[in-house]
Amino acid sequence: MRLKKNLALSDSGFVFDPSTGDSFSTNPIGLEIVKMLQTGKDADEIKAQVVKTYLIDEVGFEKDYYDFVNTLTKLKLSDGSPEKKD
Amino acid sequence: MKKLQYERPVIQRLNVGVMNKFGNKTEYSPVKHIEGNTVKSLIEKFGSPLFVISERIIRETFKDANRAFKTRYPRVQFAWSYKTNYLNAICNVFHQEGSWAEVVSGFEYHKALKNGVPGTKIIFNGPDKSEADLKLAIEKNSLIHIDHLDELYLIKELAVEMKKRPRVAIRINMDTGVYPMWDRFGFNYENGQAWDAINKIMLNDKMDLVGLHSHIGTFMLAPSAYGVAAKKLSDLALEIKKKYKKNIQYIDMGGGFASKNTLKGSYLQGIDSTPSFDQFAEAITTSILNAGFVENELPLLILETGRALIDEAGYLLGTVISNKRLSDGRRATIMDFGVNILFTSFWYDHKISPAQEFSRYTEDAVIYGPLCMNIDVIRENVTLPPMKRDDHVIVHTVGAYNMTQWMQFIALRPAVVMIDTQEKVHLIRSRETLASIEGNEIIPRYLEKFKL
Numbered sequence: 001m002r003l004k005k006n007l008a009l010s011d012s013g014f015v016f017d018p019s020t021g022d023s024f025s026t027n028p029i030g031l032e033i034v035k036m037l038q039t040g041k042d043a044d045e046i047k048a049q050v051v052k053t054y055l056i057d058e059v060g061f062e063k064d065y066y067d068f069v070n071t072l073t074k075l076k077l078s079d080g081s082p083e084k085k086d
Numbered sequence: 087m088k089k090l091q092y093e094r095p096v097i098q099r100l101n102v103g104v105m106n107k108f109g110n111k112t113e114y115s116p117v118k119h120i121e122g123n124t125v126k127s128l129i130e131k132f133g134s135p136l137f138v139i140s141e142r143i144i145r146e147t148f149k150d151a152n153r154a155f156k157t158r159y160p161r162v163q164f165a166w167s168y169k170t171n172y173l174n175a176i177c178n179v180f181h182q183e184g185s186w187a188e189v190v191s192g193f194e195y196h197k198a199l200k201n202g203v204p205g206t207k208i209i210f211n212g213p214d215k216s217e218a219d220l221k222l223a224i225e226k227n228s229l230i231h232i233d234h235l236d237e238l239y240l241i242k243e244l245a246v247e248m249k250k251r252p253r254v255a256i257r258i259n260m261d262t263g264v265y266p267m268w269d270r271f272g273f274n275y276e277n278g279q280a281w282d283a284i285n286k287i288m289l290n291d292k293m294d295l296v297g298l299h300s301h302i303g304t305f306m307l308a309p310s311a312y313g314v315a316a317k318k319l320s321d322l323a324l325e326i327k328k329k330y331k332k333n334i335q336y337i338d339m340g341g342g343f344a345s346k347n348t349l350k351g352s353y354l355q356g357i358d359s360t361p362s363f364d365q366f367a368e369a370i371t372t373s374i375l376n377a378g379f380v381e382n383e384l385p386l387l388i389l390e391t392g393r394a395l396i397d398e399a400g401y402l403l404g405t406v407i408s409n410k411r412l413s414d415g416r417r418a419t420i421m422d423f424g425v426n427i428l429f430t431s432f433w434y435d436h437k438i439s440p441a442q443e444f445s446r447y448t449e450d451a452v453i454y455g456p457l458c459m460n461i462d463v464i465r466e467n468v469t470l471p472p473m474k475r476d477d478h479v480i481v482h483t484v485g486a487y488n489m490t491q492w493m494q495f496i497a498l499r500p501a502v503v504m505i506d507t508q509e510k511v512h513l514i515r516s517r518e519t520l521a522s523i524e525g526n527e528i529i530p531r532y533l534e535k536f537k538l
């Protein structure tokens with residue numbers, strides 16, 4: 001998936017969507033993922049990055065990742081286009 | 087490079103009303119220890135789920151209640167309400183603190199005797215006392231609280247047969263301004279049933295009417311209702327004195343003081359809205375002291391307080407089995423404990439704390455138990471940090487009723503440990519085994535074998 005381009009992010013995990021005026025709060029790892037999604041990284045790249053940085057294996061992270069991405073869609077933060085490969 | 091601790095990624099919408107620069111801060115902080123013991127080590131040693139009882143909290147709570155009454159009234163006696171939690175180790179902490187026993191069945195009566203409570207210090211309540219139960223209680227000179235007329239007549243017969251004078255009280259129900267009124271137990275005050283029962287006992291003269299008892303309800307939040315009840319019982323005692331020239335030895339106000347739990351649907355947290363022991367004591371003792379007793383004839387005040395003395399001393403430790411998303415997008419967390427062992431989650435919004443560090447981000451979640459049943463909901467809506475499989479939680483204020491009303495349904499009941507005042511852990515009930523459940527089963531011969 002791709003995120004809306006104009007989301008404003010703060011280092012404290014505050015996410016603002018100027019197109020709706022909604023704001024969101026996310027945890028540090030959530031913020032990292034949002035940032036990676038914004039720069040166009042795909043699921044595999046994000047998974048690799050997270051597994052490198054955190055005490056978690058790929059299987060453990062995978063279901064949390066898809067759950068998170070689903071939530072982003074539910075919160076209408078995706079731009080509606082599918083991810084390039086997945 | 088050292089890897090960072092992992093936490094599930096979460097994001098949630100901020101509501102404008104509650105937005106602040108810290109985002110959505112959780113009301114909970116992690117609780118990693120119970121009195122010097124880590125949650126992790128307790129679970130490693132005794133398994134999960136696990137009930138943990140703090141002996142220190144029991145003793146402190148008891149002392150607080152005892153002080154509240156004894157500083158206001160000269161003669162006070164607590165009687166431990168067995169049904170609230172009758173694990174023997176727990177009963178004995180109360181007995182060491184000076185509590186008598188209050189029981190409501192033959193089973194509980196035998197338990198109290200076995201624990202070493204003298205028969206004369208056992209109060210026998212409840213509508214279902216068998217003839218054998220009553221004989222034993224008369225033999226042991228216990229305090230028998232009569233619930234209905236059939237019982238009254240049976241005791242009368244047994245008194246004649248056994249050539250003994252049973253020591254009895256009658257249970258009285260009444261309007262205290264709190265509804266629904268508990269009028270199914272004992273004799274009603276307003277319609278004259280209670281006075282009628284008193285006359286039947288006094289005129290027949292086969293037993294000694296030593297006390298008057300009421301238990302106006304449970305989880306009562308209004309001390310004033312106890313004031314009303316104490317006034318009505320005192321008035322009856324004074325009427326008896328006037329008509330029969332006999333002193334009633336004690337007034338038993340039953341149990342029912344609210345614990346610090348939060349009732350379901352209640353806006354206020356229990357911890358902020360529960361009256362203190364001092365407030366209950368003030369209402370009760372003021373009524374009795376002002377009722378008109380002569381100073382040296384003040385009745386003994388008995389209290390059968392249950393939940394308010396034990397709820398806070400109990401914790402349930404548990405473990406996350408899984409997380410999932412419900413169709414409406416809500417997060418659901420499945421725990422390894424359900425309503426089978428946490429019966430009180432039908433009444434309370436139990437406070438749940440994660441037992442490990444977490445960031446300040448939280449999510450709204452439903453907490454389910456592991457039973458394959460729809461009713462198995464521990465919290466319908468709770469704000470918790472993201473937790474993952476095998477993380478631990480502590481459920482607070484679970485000491486009352488859970489360890490007596492727990493069900494053996496599809497799983498074995500967990501162990502119970504007590505942490506003593508020196509922070510040492512004692513196993514007080516071991517985890518059940520298949521043998522403990524099947525011990526009473528009998529398979530008819532012809533059903534022993536089958537071929538598949």
Ligand SMILES: Cc1ncc(COP(=O)(O)O)c(C=O)c1O
Binds near residue numbers: 170303304343393486
């Ligand atoms: C007769 C009697 N006494 C005492 C209690 C203890 O009540 P609680 O736990 O509400 O203090 C009960 C409980 O229902 C009871 O029925």
